[in-house]
Amino acid sequence: MTTPLTETQxxxxxxxxxxxxxxxxxxxxxxxxxxxxLLSIYYNGYRLCMLEAIGDDFPSLKIFLGDKAFxxxxxxxxxxxxxxxxxxxxxxxxxxxxxxxSPQWRDRPELAELATWEWTLGKATDAADAEPLDFSAFAAxxxxxxxxxxxxxxxxxxxxxxxxxAPAFRQAVDDGAxxxxxxxxxxxxxxxxxxxxxxxxxxxxxxxxxxxxLAAAMSxxxxxxxxxxLAETQSDQAGEIAGGYLRAWVEHGWITAIEx
Amino acid sequence: MTSSEEFLGxxxxxxxxxxxxxxxxxxxxxxxxxxxxxxxxxxxxxGGKPIHxxxxxxERFPLVMHGVSLSIGSVDPLDQDYLTDLKALADRIEPExxxxxxxxxxxxxxxxxxxxxxxxxxxxxxxxxxxxxxVQDVLGRQILIENPSTYVGFTDSVIxxxxxxxxxxxxxxxxxxxxVNNIYVSAFNHExxxxxxxxxxxxxxxxxxxxxxxxxxxxxxxxxxxRAVIDPVWSLYADALRLLGPVPTMIERDADIPPLSDLVTExxxxxxxxxxxxxxxx
Numbered sequence: 398m399t400t401p402l403t404e405t406q407x408x409x410x411x412x413x414x415x416x417x418x419x420x421x422x423x424x425x426x427x428x429x430x431x432x433x434x435l436l437s438i439y440y441n442g443y444r445l446c447m448l449e450a451i452g453d454d455f456p457s458l459k460i461f462l463g464d465k466a467f468x469x470x471x472x473x474x475x476x477x478x479x480x481x482x483x484x485x486x487x488x489x490x491x492x493x494x495x496x497x498x499s500p501q502w503r504d505r506p507e508l509a510e511l512a513t514w515e516w517t518l519g520k521a522t523d524a525a526d527a528e529p530l531d532f533s534a535f536a537a538x539x540x541x542x543x544x545x546x547x548x549x550x551x552x553x554x555x556x557x558x559x560x561x562x563a564p565a566f567r568q569a570v571d572d573g574a575x576x577x578x579x580x581x582x583x584x585x586x587x588x589x590x591x592x593x594x595x596x597x598x599x600x601x602x603x604x605x606x607x608x609x610x611l612a613a614a615m616s617x618x619x620x621x622x623x624x625x626x627l628a629e630t631q632s633d634q635a636g637e638i639a640g641g642y643l644r645a646w647v648e649h650g651w652i653t654a655i656e657x
Numbered sequence: 658m659t660s661s662e663e664f665l666g667x668x669x670x671x672x673x674x675x676x677x678x679x680x681x682x683x684x685x686x687x688x689x690x691x692x693x694x695x696x697x698x699x700x701x702x703x704g705g706k707p708i709h710x711x712x713x714x715x716e717r718f719p720l721v722m723h724g725v726s727l728s729i730g731s732v733d734p735l736d737q738d739y740l741t742d743l744k745a746l747a748d749r750i751e752p753e754x755x756x757x758x759x760x761x762x763x764x765x766x767x768x769x770x771x772x773x774x775x776x777x778x779x780x781x782x783x784x785x786x787x788x789x790x791x792v793q794d795v796l797g798r799q800i801l802i803e804n805p806s807t808y809v810g811f812t813d814s815v816i817x818x819x820x821x822x823x824x825x826x827x828x829x830x831x832x833x834x835x836x837v838n839n840i841y842v843s844a845f846n847h848e849x850x851x852x853x854x855x856x857x858x859x860x861x862x863x864x865x866x867x868x869x870x871x872x873x874x875x876x877x878x879x880x881x882x883x884r885a886v887i888d889p890v891w892s893l894y895a896d897a898l899r900l901l902g903p904v905p906t907m908i909e910r911d912a913d914i915p916p917l918s919d920l921v922t923e924x925x926x927x928x929x930x931x932x933x934x935x936x937x938x939x
Contacts, residue, residue: 399813402780403732409773410764423776425810427848430876435809435846438879443769450770480768483726483739484698488770525703552703596706 412436413443414479447475447488454489454519457563457570458511461579470502486523489516507561507580514563514589517555518600521593524553529650542657544621548614548646549654553593556603556612558586564600594650606630610642665719665753666691667924667931668907675917676710683717686921690718692753694907697724701742715750721865722747723834726768727757729788729802730775733764740795747796754864756801756834759785759822776811777821782828789829801864802826803834806842806871806880818843819857826862833858835904836867837894838886842878851893860901868894868927869909883912885923894927895934903935 400423411417419440424432448471452459459467474495480488493512496502503509529551538546561580569577588608591600603611610623618626620639628635646652671679671693679687693714700711714720726739747755760772775781793800804822816824826833835858844851868891870884886894886908898904906927910920 399778399780400776402776402778402784405776405811405813406732406761406764406773410767410769413769413771413773414767423812425812427846427877432809435877438808438877439771439773443771446770480770481766483736483768484701485768485770486698486702521705523702523705523707526705526708553705593705596709 409439413440444472444475446485447480448472450485450488451475451492455492455512455515457567457577458508458515460570460577461511461566462508470496470508473499473501489519492516507563507582510559510561511563511566511580513557514559514567517557517591518567518598520555521553521591521598524551524593527551527653530647530652530655532647534655535647538655538657544619544624545657546620547617547656548620548652549656550615550646551592551651551653553591554615554651555591556608556615557589557591558608559583559589560586564589590649590651592649592651599649606638607642610639611646614646664903665905667927668692668694668721668905669917669920669924670723670907670909670911671695671711671714671720672910672914673710674914676714678917679717680710680713686916686918687718689921689924692719692721692905692907694721694723694909695750695752697722697743697746697755698726700746701739711750720750720752722750722752722755723803724755724757725770725772726762727792728760728762729757729792730759730781730785731761731763732784733766735788735791740792744796747798754801754832755796755798756803756865758803759805759825772805774805774807774809774811777814777816777818779816782816782821782824785825786828789825789831793829793831799831801832801834803836803867804839804843806836806839806846806878808846808877808879810847817849817854817857818847819854823857823859823862826859831862832864833862834865834867835863835897835901836869837897838867838869838871838890838909839880841890841893842871842880845873845878852896855893855897855900858901863901863904866894866897866904866906867909868906881912882909886926891926891930895930898931898934899938902938903931906931 405423408420408423412419419433419436421432424436426432448468451471462470474492478491478495493509493516496512497509560583563580566577566580588603589600590603606627610627613623613626624635624639627639631638669690678685700707724743758772761775762769762771762773802825822833840851840854844854868886869882870886872879872881908920908923908927
């Protein structure tokens with residue numbers, strides 16, 4: 398009697414994904430190889446494919462850990478996290494969170510931070526395109542509309558707060574350094590802005606009140622409310638400082654639309 | 658290939674290491690490439706670098722789309738998000754054709770990202786034919802289904818793979834991407850006659866040929882796409898063309914990717930083999 402296709406796929410899939418028993422009863426051996434040996438090609442192939450994808454998305458984490466430890470981390474991830482998207486491009490989305498929650502890996506916070514940094518770089522690479530505004534767009538804003546001005550930001554722009562020097566390590570790896578200086582623990586976190594200009598990925602650190610101001614503006618806070626929040630720490634210089642931030646954001650090409 | 662279709666020529670897989678050279682050196686090796694095949698999923702992203710290069714290369718070259726996520730044989734429902742995104746990409750780049758594999762990739766929403774084998778039964782045939790019809794309705798065009806390379810067969814399989822492919826094409830009114838290397842690989846792994854396979858394929862359904870390298874492990878061959886095409890596959894390719902007539906042909910290289918010039922040299926070998934085979938058949 399023929400095995401229904403659903404059952405065939407259930408058995409095959411369970412073997413590959415969940416370490417279920419090899420479906421030898423429904424598969425054929427050949428003159429050269431047993432069904433079990435041939436099935437193992439798929440079992441191992443799945444793991445190698447997913448490991449390769451993770452390695453491609455987190456190259457400096459792989460270098461930092463070394464092949465053996467990265468392989469162990471990757472196989473841990475693969476054993477617990479399933480791909481639910483049609484494209485393998487998104488499989489690494491949960492990698493940083495997995496590292497920071499895993500009993501085996503969470504006591505090394507620099508690993509999760511490296512993963513977060515590298516995933517954010519990847520997101521910036523293929524985020525949606527949008528045409529940045531230049532300063533002329535603001536010339537048409539009447540004085541009474543400035544307080545209520547809201548901004549749309551380039552889809553590639555992200556803010557990441559890091560306690561370790563992951564950006565420098567990844568940059569050294571990208572530059573081909575044979576022995577890049579290992580990530581160091583800082584006294585206080587640094588806020589980083591990452592974005593794409595054309596095809597080039599850029600990033601810079603932000604200091605003082607800029608991270609808070611940018612996060613607020615990105616979440617839809619009006620320019621007036623951003624200034625008001627700044628005034629709590631900067632009193633009568635808030636407007637000037639906010640203007641300086643805005644000028645920098647426009648120069649970077651971060652702002653793609655304004656709404657009065 | 659019908660007489661009304663212009664022969665597209667000889668192509669290569671579009672790979673990121675070659676982007677800059679293709680665009681910056683139009684009189685260089687890429688001038689010997691008639692078209693490129695993209696892996697559809699690499700460009701099903703919101704924007705940025707992949708789309709930047711895709712648009713610019715499309716300005717100069719015809720493109721075909723080759724996917725790995727259709728999972729045409731899966732018992733899971735067709736992924737409508739995937740089909741929507743695929744159609745949007747096709748609307749953007751107007752490919753000559755769209756192809757994917759005779760396989761399944763996932764079950765109950767969990768994707769293996771591998772091209773898994775199907776039992777060749779009447780149930781599978783009916784299932785795949787119905788789904789090809791649905792996909793062609795969504796995409797608004799015929800698609801090409803590629804014969805797979807497989808490592809294990811099923812005890813329930815009663816239809817030879819070549820006949821299975823022919824039945825799908827005839828019943829679903831779709832086309833075939835004939836992977837000559839896959840025929841060689843599967844013939845070795847499942848101990849069937851590769852030439853007999855070619856004879857069973859309906860010539861008018863074949864729209865494209867793939868050529869590639871593989872890794873012979875002794876007890877089996879793995880379809881690795883990481884090295885040059887070997888002589889027996891060239892020979893099988895010549896046999897295919899003697900039966901089919903001229904078919905647009907490309908070389909697939911997915912790993913250990915060499916300089917573009919090396920792949921173009923290999924593509925020129927495909928031209929030479931094709932020229933000799935078709936002259937013989939004439």
